[in-house]
Amino acid sequence: MSKQRLVVIGGDAGGMSAAAQARRLDEELEIVVLEQGRDTSYSACGIPYWIGGLVDSREDLVARTPAEHRERGLVVHTCTRATGIDLEAGRVTSHDGRTFDYDTLLVATGGRPTRPPIDGLDAPGVFGVHRLDDGDAIRAWIADLPAGAPAVVMGGGYIGLEMAEMLQTRGLDVTVVLADPLPMGLLDADMGERVCAAMREQGMTVHTDQAVREVLLDDAGTARGVRTDQGSYEARVVVLGLGMGPEARLAADAGLGIGVTGGIDVDATMRSRTHDNAFAAGDCVQTYHRLTGEPAHVALGTHANKQGRVAGSVIAGRPARFAGVLGTALTKVGGLEIGRTGLCTTQAEAAGFAFRHETIEATTRAGYYPGAEDLAVKLIAEEGSGRLLGAQVVGGAGAGKRIDVLATAIWAGMTADELAGSDISYAPPFSPTYDAVSVAARVVSRTERG
Amino acid sequence: MSKQRLVVIGGDAGGMSAAAQARRLDEELEIVVLEQGRDTSYSACGIPYWIGGLVDSREDLVARTPAEHRERGLVVHTCTRATGIDLEAGRVTSHDGRTFDYDTLLVATGGRPTRPPIDGLDAPGVFGVHRLDDGDAIRAWIADLPAGAPAVVMGGGYIGLEMAEMLQTRGLDVTVVLADPLPMGLLDADMGERVCAAMREQGMTVHTDQAVREVLLDDAGTARGVRTDQGSYEARVVVLGLGMGPEARLAADAGLGIGVTGGIDVDATMRSRTHDNAFAAGDCVQTYHRLTGEPAHVALGTHANKQGRVAGSVIAGRPARFAGVLGTALTKVGGLEIGRTGLCTTQAEAAGFAFRHETIEATTRAGYYPGAEDLAVKLIAEEGSGRLLGAQVVGGAGAGKRIDVLATAIWAGMTADELAGSDISYAPPFSPTYDAVSVAARVVSRTERG
Numbered sequence: 001m002s003k004q005r006l007v008v009i010g011g012d013a014g015g016m017s018a019a020a021q022a023r024r025l026d027e028e029l030e031i032v033v034l035e036q037g038r039d040t041s042y043s044a045c046g047i048p049y050w051i052g053g054l055v056d057s058r059e060d061l062v063a064r065t066p067a068e069h070r071e072r073g074l075v076v077h078t079c080t081r082a083t084g085i086d087l088e089a090g091r092v093t094s095h096d097g098r099t100f101d102y103d104t105l106l107v108a109t110g111g112r113p114t115r116p117p118i119d120g121l122d123a124p125g126v127f128g129v130h131r132l133d134d135g136d137a138i139r140a141w142i143a144d145l146p147a148g149a150p151a152v153v154m155g156g157g158y159i160g161l162e163m164a165e166m167l168q169t170r171g172l173d174v175t176v177v178l179a180d181p182l183p184m185g186l187l188d189a190d191m192g193e194r195v196c197a198a199m200r201e202q203g204m205t206v207h208t209d210q211a212v213r214e215v216l217l218d219d220a221g222t223a224r225g226v227r228t229d230q231g232s233y234e235a236r237v238v239v240l241g242l243g244m245g246p247e248a249r250l251a252a253d254a255g256l257g258i259g260v261t262g263g264i265d266v267d268a269t270m271r272s273r274t275h276d277n278a279f280a281a282g283d284c285v286q287t288y289h290r291l292t293g294e295p296a297h298v299a300l301g302t303h304a305n306k307q308g309r310v311a312g313s314v315i316a317g318r319p320a321r322f323a324g325v326l327g328t329a330l331t332k333v334g335g336l337e338i339g340r341t342g343l344c345t346t347q348a349e350a351a352g353f354a355f356r357h358e359t360i361e362a363t364t365r366a367g368y369y370p371g372a373e374d375l376a377v378k379l380i381a382e383e384g385s386g387r388l389l390g391a392q393v394v395g396g397a398g399a400g401k402r403i404d405v406l407a408t409a410i411w412a413g414m415t416a417d418e419l420a421g422s423d424i425s426y427a428p429p430f431s432p433t434y435d436a437v438s439v440a441a442r443v444v445s446r447t448e449r450g
Numbered sequence: 451m452s453k454q455r456l457v458v459i460g461g462d463a464g465g466m467s468a469a470a471q472a473r474r475l476d477e478e479l480e481i482v483v484l485e486q487g488r489d490t491s492y493s494a495c496g497i498p499y500w501i502g503g504l505v506d507s508r509e510d511l512v513a514r515t516p517a518e519h520r521e522r523g524l525v526v527h528t529c530t531r532a533t534g535i536d537l538e539a540g541r542v543t544s545h546d547g548r549t550f551d552y553d554t555l556l557v558a559t560g561g562r563p564t565r566p567p568i569d570g571l572d573a574p575g576v577f578g579v580h581r582l583d584d585g586d587a588i589r590a591w592i593a594d595l596p597a598g599a600p601a602v603v604m605g606g607g608y609i610g611l612e613m614a615e616m617l618q619t620r621g622l623d624v625t626v627v628l629a630d631p632l633p634m635g636l637l638d639a640d641m642g643e644r645v646c647a648a649m650r651e652q653g654m655t656v657h658t659d660q661a662v663r664e665v666l667l668d669d670a671g672t673a674r675g676v677r678t679d680q681g682s683y684e685a686r687v688v689v690l691g692l693g694m695g696p697e698a699r700l701a702a703d704a705g706l707g708i709g710v711t712g713g714i715d716v717d718a719t720m721r722s723r724t725h726d727n728a729f730a731a732g733d734c735v736q737t738y739h740r741l742t743g744e745p746a747h748v749a750l751g752t753h754a755n756k757q758g759r760v761a762g763s764v765i766a767g768r769p770a771r772f773a774g775v776l777g778t779a780l781t782k783v784g785g786l787e788i789g790r791t792g793l794c795t796t797q798a799e800a801a802g803f804a805f806r807h808e809t810i811e812a813t814t815r816a817g818y819y820p821g822a823e824d825l826a827v828k829l830i831a832e833e834g835s836g837r838l839l840g841a842q843v844v845g846g847a848g849a850g851k852r853i854d855v856l857a858t859a860i861w862a863g864m865t866a867d868e869l870a871g872s873d874i875s876y877a878p879p880f881s882p883t884y885d886a887v888s889v890a891a892r893v894v895s896r897t898e899r900g
Binding site (some may be wrong): 013043055056060061063083089158171174232286290300301303305306322323324326327328329330331332337339340366367368369370383396400401402403404405407408409411412413414418419421422423424425426427428429430431432433435438 | 464493495496499504505506510511513578606630678728740750751752753755756772775776777778779780781782787789791818819820831846848850851852853854855857858859861862863865868869871872873874875876877878879880881883884885
């Protein structure tokens with residue numbers, strides 16, 4: 001058999017995990033990676049913290065440089081943007097006219113920040129938070145702003161919240177403008193309200209239910225604020241945190257099947273459902289929700305890494321499957337930690353589940369132990385079976401990571417009653433006698449029982 | 451039906467949970483609680499932190515006073531020590547000669563601190579850490595000691611470790627003397643060594659593999675040190691932290707069946723296997739290990755609370771079962787958090803499992819995020835099936851609570867591979883892209899695969 005070649009489009013989490021895994025399992029395979037930027041394997045999730053000054057340098061966010069990948073036997077072309085795929089010929093073309101023939105293709109083109117159809121988004125002073133270059137640009141821009149200068153963050157998803165916190169850390173006067181009634185859209189309203197209240201307590205201005213109509217510009221064409229359907233807000237910097245869709249245009253143009261979410265349509269082995277020798281991984285793919293089986297798109301580095309690893313295994317001939325997502329997410333805004341997993345009530349309703357839900361209040365440590373902070377845990381369980389469907393956690397330091405216990409319980413198909421009976425740890429510096437997770441499970445299981 | 455009477459012996463976690471639950475479900479039942487001390491529903495686990503000054507007052511450790519229980523319709527006799535049970539007549543006798551007839555009995559006599567058979571243990575200056583009165587006594591005693599006075603802690607279980615830390619917090623020069631080769635006996639040696647090293651780094655002297663032969667006394671008969679088989683160590687205060695067995699003497703004397711662990715032999719409904727109208731809950735009972743089905747004794751407030759609740763439910767006519775224990779435990783010594791659950795390798799071996807294990811090193815947050823601390827996660831999985839059998843976590847702030855994810859996964863019967871694929875949260879302030887839990891699961895599942 002002649003030497004096979006794998007071409008990978010995109011050198012971040014999904015692409016590089018696939019390439020590395022394929023390399024590990026198949027020493028013979030020729031692996032060529034095309035990356036449009038100059039970095040590989042960087043942490044997009046860390047960009048807000050670098051902007052906020054909690055992380056020192058751009059290099060800190062790069063897990064593995066192109067040189068390091070090359071040392072491990074990958075061919076990496078940086079600053080090489082793939083502009084076309086010929087699925088029939090098995091060939092990728094780059095912006096500079098080079099062509100790369102492949103036996104197997106892996107598309108890992110990542111996500112595309114959501115941009116509303118309004119004027120002024122391209123003006124100086126308006127930034128997305130997507131690539132490391134965005135981080136550099138925002139850092140340079142805000143370095144020149146005086147303390148207390150107004151900043152507007154559009155959107156209240158996790159990037160929005162993190163940017164709001166970090167801009168505040170940088171001394172700016174932060175206004176968050178949401179089109180939705182509350183931040184963190186995949187939280188239920190009762191939990192979202194806690195987040196909103198905490199943001200205001202931390203000195204942010206939060207405008208909800210307001211669609212931004214345009215970015216206002218000064219005479220030089222630089223952003224000077226935003227105008228919504230209800231008012232205008234001054235800004236020396238405008239940051240977009242409106243979420244991330246799949247960047248699947250290149251794949252779609254080539255004729256690779258695209259799913260209902262707009263992501264590349266792959267099976268659980270990350271293989272294209274329309275082209276056998278094409279795979280995809282990361283923020284550009286459509287995956288599926290573990291509880292509903294429905295198509296889902298979730299942009300997150302962890303999934304990208306896992307999907308890449310699955311694709312790389314399968315490409316190298318070892319069976320592997322991506323097991324779906326629960327939509328687990330965790331973030332913080334100031335002192336408030338926010339976690340969610342599974343279905344929120346709206347999603348459970350849409351998915352046709354009959355369910356119950358309960359929210360309990362507790363503390364992160366024994367009430368008498370120093371540093372005990374409030375937290376609220378919401379659990380959603382299927383009526384009848386008691387199977388856990390979703391969970392949300394909002395609270396002080398130590399609250400957020402509890403979402404992992406709930407994600408694991410939901411992943412395993414546990415009922416509320418089973419979780420309530422399980423052997424969760426207890427020690428005063430870490431929880432009350434009953435951890436909040438156990439209390440919530442017990443309460444929702446009691447409701448269950450009638 | 452005439453009014454039924456439940457007599458509860460012991461007014462802490464197990465007894466009071468049972469009484470409260472029975473009250474909740476059965477308004478008619480007469481409930482009489484006999485408690486030998488003056489407190490009810492107190493947190494024994496909080497005593498070290500009260501001694502250390504992190505908790506202000508004795509009252510902070512009392513979750514519910516006798517008066518509060520009485521308001522809820524319980525008859526509570528404090529300072530009333532049960533001295534005899536007549537199982538045939540259905541009658542409890544107290545130290546002062548009173549008798550209490552019952553239709554149903556609940557024994558919740560708690561635990562008994564392990565005391566080695568050596569001289570001097572009853573001398574002034576030697577303390578157990580069991581009841582609130584012990585806390586008062588230690589606080590008063592150490593208040594008179596000069597800064598830097600030597601203290602010896604016997605035992606390296608969690609009470610031993612917590613007391614060592616708290617006495618150090620109080621300015622004493624702490625020596626920990628262990629009969630075992632390492633602290634935290636239910637950790638494997640590689641993990642126990644990390645704990646031992648951390649204790650020494652924190653300025654404690656740790657002597658391992660040394661059996662204490664006697665407590666040395668001064669001319670006034672007060673403790674002045676301990677002598678082991680290898681040396682003598684000065685001490686102005688000696689604290690016992692040698693673990694806790696079941697306090698089942700009263701039950702045994704009455705003829706209630708006792709199990710091989712020395713705990714009262716009950717079924718999963720917390721009913722005595724030998725006497726139908728007798729129940730028991732808390733540190734005095736023998737329970738069972740969820741993975742092996744074998745009898746187990748674990749003294750912990752959480753189990754006591756749950757067992758009490760089960761007993762109370764069953765007594766009031768509602769079906770309930772206690773689902774067993776994994777031996778989940780969590781503690782800290784200085785900055786080091788220590789968690790364990792399920793079987794350690796010694797236990798897995800003894801139980802006849804063929805297993806694999808892996809220990810991985812990671813950080814509590816993304817490596818570039820401020821405050822990222824080292825942690826190690828050890829996972830033990832059954833050979834062949836890949837089912838998780840045990841887990842241990844040792845590391846800096848934020849490490850310990852990860853044991854709950856692992857306890858939940860083990861409880862649910864997950865395999866390492868399933869846990870590796872599960873949707874655990876990711877955000878830079880909380881974990882690297884792959885949480886340590888996921889990394890450990892993946893590594894042990896990879897070994898699994900060969």
